Every structure is written in C-alpha cells, then in structure tokens.
Amino acid sequence: MTVTSQLAYADLEALQSAMTGDEKHSAAATSTLDVLWVLYDRVLRVSPATADDPDRDRFLLSKGHGPVSYYAVLAAKGFLDGIDLTAIGTFDSPLGFHPDRNLLPGVEISSGSLGHGLGLAVGVALGLRAQGRTDTHVWVLLGDAELDEGSNHEAIAYAGATGLDNLHVVVVDNASSTHGWPGGIASRFAVNGWATAGVNGRDHDAIYDTFTASHTGRPYAVVANVERKDS
Amino acid sequence: MRARFIDTATRLLNEDPRLALVLADISADSFAPARRAHPDRVINVGIREQLMTSVAGGLALSGMRPIVHTIASFLIERPFEQLKIGVAHQGSGVVLVGHGASYDYSTSGRTHQAPGDVALLDTLPDWSVYVPGHPDEVETLLRHAAADGDNRAYVRLSERTNATARTVTPGAFDVVRRGSDGVVIAVGPMLDAVLEATADLDVTVLYATTVRPFDAATLRTAVSDAHPNVAIVEPYLAGTSSAIVAAALVDTPHRILALGVANAEVRRYGTMAEHDRLHGLDVPAMRARITGFIEPALV
Numbered sequence: 303m304t305v306t307s308q309l310a311y312a313d314l315e316a317l318q319s320a321m322t323g324d325e326k327h328s329a330a331a332t333s334t335l336d337v338l339w340v341l342y343d344r345v346l347r348v349s350p351a352t353a354d355d356p357d358r359d360r361f362l363l364s365k366g367h368g369p370v371s372y373y374a375v376l377a378a379k380g381f382l383d384g385i386d387l388t389a390i391g392t393f394d395s396p397l398g399f400h401p402d403r404n405l406l407p408g409v410e411i412s413s414g415s416l417g418h419g420l421g422l423a424v425g426v427a428l429g430l431r432a433q434g435r436t437d438t439h440v441w442v443l444l445g446d447a448e449l450d451e452g453s454n455h456e457a458i459a460y461a462g463a464t465g466l467d468n469l470h471v472v473v474v475d476n477a478s479s480t481h482g483w484p485g486g487i488a489s490r491f492a493v494n495g496w497a498t499a500g501v502n503g504r505d506h507d508a509i510y511d512t513f514t515a516s517h518t519g520r521p522y523a524v525v526a527n528v529e530r531k532d533s
Numbered sequence: 534m535r536a537r538f539i540d541t542a543t544r545l546l547n548e549d550p551r552l553a554l555v556l557a558d559i560s561a562d563s564f565a566p567a568r569r570a571h572p573d574r575v576i577n578v579g580i581r582e583q584l585m586t587s588v589a590g591g592l593a594l595s596g597m598r599p600i601v602h603t604i605a606s607f608l609i610e611r612p613f614e615q616l617k618i619g620v621a622h623q624g625s626g627v628v629l630v631g632h633g634a635s636y637d638y639s640t641s642g643r644t645h646q647a648p649g650d651v652a653l654l655d656t657l658p659d660w661s662v663y664v665p666g667h668p669d670e671v672e673t674l675l676r677h678a679a680a681d682g683d684n685r686a687y688v689r690l691s692e693r694t695n696a697t698a699r700t701v702t703p704g705a706f707d708v709v710r711r712g713s714d715g716v717v718i719a720v721g722p723m724l725d726a727v728l729e730a731t732a733d734l735d736v737t738v739l740y741a742t743t744v745r746p747f748d749a750a751t752l753r754t755a756v757s758d759a760h761p762n763v764a765i766v767e768p769y770l771a772g773t774s775s776a777i778v779a780a781a782l783v784d785t786p787h788r789i790l791a792l793g794v795a796n797a798e799v800r801r802y803g804t805m806a807e808h809d810r811l812h813g814l815d816v817p818a819m820r821a822r823i824t825g826f827i828e829p830a831l832v
Contacts, residue, residue: 356596404624412622415614421584422619425591432553432573456584
C-alpha cells in the first residue's frame, strides 16, 4: 500500500493495519495516535513542501517504539509519498520498527533507544534560538515509561532553568512505567519551572486547546492521558 | 594544550557564527568572556554530560557546528550512547575536545582516566581523531576539525607535550627521521620520548597527529624503504591501532610491536612519570622494548 494523496483521521486505522510485524509494540503505537494527528493536522507548521525549511516547526518522536501510528500520520499528510507501508521492516524498506531520519523525509530524529529525544530537542531549541529563529517551535513526544530514563531529567532540569520556551513536551501516559510517577508526571516538570497541563489524549479539541495555550518564558509539558497499557 | 584550546575556540566563536560550544561545567570559567560575547552559542548545561552530548547533537540538527568539551572520561565514556545515537546515528557532526585522557590526572585515580577513549570511539564509524603533541598543533588541528564540514572529530588534548611543535598536516603522518631497520610511529605527545629512546637506532620515525583516518600511504612507503618491523607508540591503550596497521600492510609481511597504556585496573596514584614506568612508556623501558623487538629480526 502506498499513499499518494492526503488522507483524513478516519483513514489512519487502515494505514496502521497495513503495517504488520511489530505487534508487540501495538499498545505503544495506539497510545500516541490522537496526539500525533492533532499535532500534524492542526499545530505543527510543517508540510512535505517545507520539510527542509529551516524555519519549520520540528517534531521529534523520542519514543520511537511502535512507530506505525507515526508512519500512518506522516503518510496521511503526504510525507511518505510512494513508500510501500506494507513493506515495513523488510530489507529494502525505509520503514523500520524504529524510525531513521536518514531514510524518511519529514522524520526529524532517528529514535528507538529511549531517552534521547528530549535532550536532542533541547539542543535543537537552543540552536534555533541562537540563529534568531524565535518563532519556530520544537515538539517532542515521550512515553511515561520512557521518562524513567535518567537522561530526560538532565534535560528537564536544564530547560526549566533556562526558560526554553520554544520547547514543548508531550508525555503520552498509558501507565506503563514500572514504578509509576507518584505525585503525577506534570509535577516532575513543574518543579523545574515548566508550564504544565494535562489533557485527555483522545479528545482532539481538548488536545488542540491545550497544545496551543500560552506559556511565555517557560518550556511547556503536556501530559496526555490515554487508556492504561494493560487495560 | 588546554589553554591554547580555550584561546583558539574563543577566537573561532568570534569568526564563525555557525559554531557553538557546549560545556558541562569543566572549563566554564575559562570561557566566561566567550559566553559574555556569545550567550546563545556558549552553552554550559551543568554537570550533565548526557545532556551536553545530546544538546550538541540537537544543535547540529538545527544547522550549527558544535564543539563539545570536558575531561575525556566524561566526554567519551560516560555519554557514549549519546555519541552513538544522538550524534552518529543521526548522521550529525560534532567536534569533541577532551583533555586529561589516559593518566594525566594521575593523582585522581581511575574515575578521571580514560585510556580506552580512542579504542571506544573506534567502535563507531567515521570519526576523525586528532592527537596533538604540542599546544601550537592544537590550534592547527582544532581549526581544521571545526572547518571540516559536518564531520565528526575528536581532538585529544594532554598535559604531556613535546618540547617543540612541528608543522603538522591534518590527515598525514610527518616523517621525522629516516632509517632502515624498522619504522616507529610516535603518536602525538609520545614523540619526544620515542626520539630519545631511538636516538641511536637506525629506524624511521613517523609522527602521527591524525590517527583516524590513519595515513596508511605514508606508513606503506616507510615500510617499503626499511625492514618491515613496525612499532607504534600510542598514549592510549596499547594496541588500539594494531588492526589498522595490519590492514594497511595486508599485502606486506611485517611484524608489529604495540606500545601504550596497559589495559589494567591500576590502583595507584602518584605522578605521570611513575605511571609511564608502570606501563613501560618511560624512555629506558621504551628503548629496551623497541630494541628487543627490532634487533632479533635483523639477525
């Protein structure tokens, strides 16, 4: 299956179904679908035509596990024109079970090993600021279990302390962290000076309203709550 | 070397708006003037080496050319997966500048020593590695690395320096002396000791300040003009470059002696000179080992 025209949210299920073989990460994939759709459909200022524009918004999928939702959204938005989704995971396909930015247009980082995306996003945000690109936004998506990785907490502390307000984090919380987050995930960011919010990760209008809320002078973390991984 | 690095990097930041410097507290005070001049491009993340490396990777993704600097053990070893995934796997380029690698911090013990830095970096593809032997060479090699497109580079600084600088050409070995009984490759700050240890031996001495990529052509030429006895003296783990030497001479019967830092938990403090003796890298031991390697082969 190849996608050659822009599609709608209702088409995503069929696109996801075309990509088989990584079912062990199906919960991870399912958890991110609506957040990814709202970002690419209504928030991010990036398109296939501007995928190399230095002023484009950046989206970094830190949680590279279960990328079929990501691929489905990219395909629906025209980034994967001509790429056979059904070939995912095969030798000649650019679609792996973890994404590679060097193989796919529109993919900002290669991910899969958890805990790298947020630190990279801090660097991208700093680089854009140093270049005077003050109206370019950086978004990064993590999972609640991924937040276990200590590298994230170096980034959270630094970004909060430096008021990196072009940086946005979405933590998709499907309660898969082994030891959980007593006090809530948002508080982990808030204690370091981030603006934070929570949202139903399946409610598109609520996601949009939350993502576009003002957070002047502070980085912004949104916890998108979805059904539990084991539900 | 570290002082020359700070001076050179500060001037490079003035010259090239694409350059950024990322620190994890180490040397931050020395870069205070640069930070005042370029607050958005001189970034100190605090004692967070994973973030330091990831920030550099992100800066590169945004189109900048980051220089990353701290003590070698915290530059190469601690954030190694950030180098592997956050930099190399992304296809990004950075310039790493480490100091105090092998046992420069001899009184500090194992926690501040990284004799395996080059060997570890060798597990990743496409890194250039520069090992200056004198502060003047630091400037030449750093300027080259910073201007080298978006390549990945490691500049390995040391407290140990040769007495005089040589005119170095990035990427090429320098023929210091020609002889017929063998070839000795002296890497960076090992040159003075090698020259003293081989003063009365009839050997070619090559001086290597770029070790990756490895100047196989100059080595092959030198070996073709002498007995194929090759000794390489490295200031990091002994044998780090042995496989590369062997590959360079794959069609030439040859012998290799690899001198360098032993792969051992050395639970000693003391001075660099004492560690030199422990590793057989002081001049008398070096002379004995090289002589013992070459002379039997000439019989």
